[in-house]
Each structure stands twice: as structure tokens, then as C-alpha cells.
Amino acid sequence: xxxxxxxxxxxxxxxxxxxxxxxxxxxxxxxxxxxxxxxxxxxxxxxxxxxxxxxxxxxxxxxxxxxxxxxxxxxxxxxxxxxxxxxxxxxxxxxxxxxxxxxxxxxxxxxxxxxxxxxxxxxxxxxxxxxxxxxxxxxxxxxxxxxxxxxxxxxxxxxxxx
Numbered sequence: 646x647x648x649x650x651x652x653x654x655x656x657x658x659x660x661x662x663x664x665x666x667x668x669x670x671x672x673x674x675x676x677x678x679x680x681x682x683x684x685x686x687x688x689x690x691x692x693x694x695x696x697x698x699x700x701x702x703x704x705x706x707x708x709x710x711x712x713x714x715x716x717x718x719x720x721x722x723x724x725x726x727x728x729x730x731x732x733x734x735x736x737x738x739x740x741x742x743x744x745x746x747x748x749x750x751x752x753x754x755x756x757x758x759x760x761x762x763x764x765x766x767x768x769x770x771x772x773x774x775x776x777x778x779x780x781x782x783x784x785x786x787x788x789x790x791x792x793x794x795x796x797x798x799x800x801x802x803x804x805x806x807x
Contacts, residue, residue, distance in 0.1 A: 646666060667693060685763070710749070
């Protein structure tokens with residue numbers, strides 16, 4: 646990332662270039678006895694997302710719920726390009742301008758299809774469901790969560806899954 650930013654500076658493009666750094670997932674590093682991303686615990690669901698565009702995007706940290714599907718709409722909005730006809734996400738531009746959006750996202754959805762696990766997360770609650778119909782073949786068999794069917798509801802305000 647540093648090499649890209651340095652090259653933009655050498656070309657005098659650092660103020661005219663929107664740089665977006667993101668990942669599609671986080672990664673567990675021993676939390677909950679796991680060393681991978683294939684679950685709905687917070688370390689695996691929370692992903693890095695950085696927008697850099699001097700003069701257009703303020704510095705700051707957003708802790709509100711966002712999803713990867715918000716990124717394309719945000720880029721189009723920032724660049725003044727017509728939005729997609731069908732929108733699956735919403736623009737994060739208000740956050741980049743130091744404001745809150747008129748209607749912040751009240752939930753996120755995440756899934757891992759290899760073991761048919763999915764979750765819905767709000768500020769307070771996380772609902773996780775795994776069908777148990779498929780054995781994992783990705784090399785990450787674990788006992789936590791126990792393989793097979795499960796349904797879990799977490800109160801993130803009382804006992805966070807981080």
C-alpha cells in the first residue's frame with residue numbers, strides 16, 4: 646500500500662486519486678480456538694475498509710454497521726457517477742464527510758457457504774444458523790463451533806462474540 650501511495654505522490658496524483666483499501670473478511674488469530682475466517686465470530690466478519698482522497702474524505706473511524714456491497718455505491722457517489730439502477734448497498738459518503746447517513750444500516754448479513762453458516766447482526770444481537778447438511782472440505786474442521794446443525798443467538802451488548 647505504501648508503494649502505491651508513494652508512486653501517486655511521485656506522479657503528483659495523490660490529491661486527485663481515490664484510493665480504496667478493503668478485504669472481504671477479517672481473520673481469527675486464535676480467538677474462539679480458531680485460526681481462519683470461516684465463521685460468524687466478529688474477528689472473521691469485521692473487515693478493513695479505508696478510503697483515502699485528500700480534500701474529499703475526512704480522517705476518522707466508523708464503528709457503525711456497513712457491508713462490502715456499500716463500497717461500489719460509495720465510489721460512484723464520490724466520483725459523481727450515476728448510481729447503479731439496482732442498489733444492493735448504500736453510499737458511505739456521509740461518514741467520509743464527517744456526518745451520519747440519514748438512514749444508517751441497522752443490520753448486516755454474512756455467510757460462509759462451505760459449511761452453510763449465515764448470520765444477521767444488529768447493534769445488539771447476532772443470530773447465527775448453520776444447516777449442518779454439508780461436511781466441511783476446506784481443511785478447517787474445528788470443534789468450535791461444533792460441526793453439524795446449530796442455531797445461536799448472541800446478545801452482543803452483554804457477551805460480545807469478539
